Amino acid sequence: MKVIEQEIATLKNSVSEMWSLVHQQIYNAGEAMLTGDKELAYKVINRERRVNAFELKIDSDCEDIIALYAPVAIDLRFVLAMYKINTNLERLGDFAESIARFTCNLPDKEPIDPQLIKETHVEEMLEELLSMISLAQEAFDKESSEIASRIFIKDNLIDEINHSSTAIIAHYIEKHPESALAGLYMAGIIRKMERFGDHCTNIAEELIFYLEAKVMKHMDKTEKEANH
Amino acid sequence: MIKIDTQSVDFYYGDFHALKNISMQIEANTSVAFIGPSGCGKSTYLRLFNRMNDLIPGTRLTGSICIDGRNIYDKGEKVDQLRKNVGMVFQKPNPFPKSIYENVAYGLRVNGVKDESYIEETVVKTIKQVALWDEVKEKLRESAFALSGGQQQRLCIARALAISPSILLMDEPTSALDPISTGKIEDLIHELKMQYTIVIVTHNMQQAARVSDKTGYFYLGELIEYDNTRKIFTNPEKESTQNYITGRFG
Numbered sequence A: 001m002k003v004i005e006q007e008i009a010t011l012k013n014s015v016s017e018m019w020s021l022v023h024q025q026i027y028n029a030g031e032a033m034l035t036g037d038k039e040l041a042y043k044v045i046n047r048e049r050r051v052n053a054f055e056l057k058i059d060s061d062c063e064d065i066i067a068l069y070a071p072v073a074i075d076l077r078f079v080l081a082m083y084k085i086n087t088n089l090e091r092l093g094d095f096a097e098s099i100a101r102f103t104c105n106l107p108d109k110e111p112i113d114p115q116l117i118k119e120t121h122v123e124e125m126l127e128e129l130l131s132m133i134s135l136a137q138e139a140f141d142k143e144s145s146e147i148a149s150r151i152f153i154k155d156n157l158i159d160e161i162n163h164s165s166t167a168i169i170a171h172y173i174e175k176h177p178e179s180a181l182a183g184l185y186m187a188g189i190i191r192k193m194e195r196f197g198d199h200c201t202n203i204a205e206e207l208i209f210y211l212e213a214k215v216m217k218h219m220d221k222t223e224k225e226a227n228h
Numbered sequence B: 001m002i003k004i005d006t007q008s009v010d011f012y013y014g015d016f017h018a019l020k021n022i023s024m025q026i027e028a029n030t031s032v033a034f035i036g037p038s039g040c041g042k043s044t045y046l047r048l049f050n051r052m053n054d055l056i057p058g059t060r061l062t063g064s065i066c067i068d069g070r071n072i073y074d075k076g077e078k079v080d081q082l083r084k085n086v087g088m089v090f091q092k093p094n095p096f097p098k099s100i101y102e103n104v105a106y107g108l109r110v111n112g113v114k115d116e117s118y119i120e121e122t123v124v125k126t127i128k129q130v131a132l133w134d135e136v137k138e139k140l141r142e143s144a145f146a147l148s149g150g151q152q153q154r155l156c157i158a159r160a161l162a163i164s165p166s167i168l169l170m171d172e173p174t175s176a177l178d179p180i181s182t183g184k185i186e187d188l189i190h191e192l193k194m195q196y197t198i199v200i201v202t203h204n205m206q207q208a209a210r211v212s213d214k215t216g217y218f219y220l221g222e223l224i225e226y227d228n229t230r231k232i233f234t235n236p237e238k239e240s241t242q243n244y245i246t247g248r249f250g
Helices: A003-035 A038-069 A073-104 A114-120 A122-142 A145-175 A177-212 A221-226 B042-048 B079-085 B100-110 B116-129 B149-161 B179-192 B205-211 B229-234 B239-245
Strands: B002-013 B016-027 B031-035 B059-067 B086-089 B167-171 B197-201 B214-219 B222-228
Touching (some): A003 A038, A073 A177, B016 B059, B100 B116, B222 B229, B222 B239, B229 B239
Parallel strands (some): B086 B167
Antiparallel strands (some): B002 B016
16 A cells, blocks of 8 residues: 555544544433433543544644645645545534533523424424534545535535424423523524534535535535435 | 648557557647657647657658648648747757757758848847847857857757748757756747747656647547646546546546
């Protein structure tokens, strides 16, 4: 194996490990939010440092490969894609941390009202987001742009839930003025989740760029589907 | 405008089939790089453009190579006229055992130019053109061998340019040079392509990427891929090209 191939394999392993860690962080943050488990939420906050450490290491590895091995063609696209995917994964890690902080700030023994969770479909949204990350990781592991392109469709559901959430939460606050703060927090989380979906589609775009040299950025969803 | 038009060229060294059905068009005032592993035929192909391979016994060519619309292998084509139009720079700097001035003046003198003021004007102009003037202006009458390798190579480029060619062939022109001299030659190629058509053979992938507008990848005597350099180095069509430029093969 050539040295550059070894370096690329090492970088791929690091990104894969970070991916798994970020997936776990979001899963735990979601669980903690839905169940009011503050201990789990603190665990997420503490592990955020590992996500940040991965980000720095991957950035540095990408810089080294570019500076030392002058990659071209698919190698160059791989390194550029990893550099950007790294940033998106780190943002997802930040997102997990912010949900965990929200859970930690809830009054003791007062988890979020299950009715609010049900009405906003936040649990389904979370599941969909986790499946988007898993799908992206599968596309990365199998080097499949076809799998990556499925993420664009999944983002539609996230957007739908986000669009309907404002009216649902406003109605909930009207009926439960004593839980207005929880309602506002929930609105914030749903907005973040919508951004989270965008990060997943960014990752899918980078994977397709790496694998097929196609630039999918700034295309709307129909264009993306038509182009793939 | 097409400067060099090659159609279905096959070339043989005796029984060895060195180039196989090569067709390629090179536009005027562009720089084109030929890349490929040793023995792939890229230098052989380059040397066809000024009929350097004519000197090798037992060689045979079929197909056509036209420069400015004229087939340079037609009977009646004058090789000395062709080489005035198609200059060449080699891997190792090869100045003549003469002064710096006389190296550049040589081509003019052998072509019968006697007007000393014209010769001097041309020598100064071409030495300036290759960005060597500031380094040699005080020692034009000293031996060219006193110059560094990088300076000698720029002098050889000046010597080639002095007789006003329209095409400059470069066969690994920086492989014997340090990075600073290499950088100067590469900068020079960027400037020269405004006035000349440049064809360069190089083993240095980054050099091909830096200096050329188009790149041709050769393997086992075949032109595997010929496209814009940006395309070749970011998303080549052929897997063989990708394997070569990424260092996985060759």
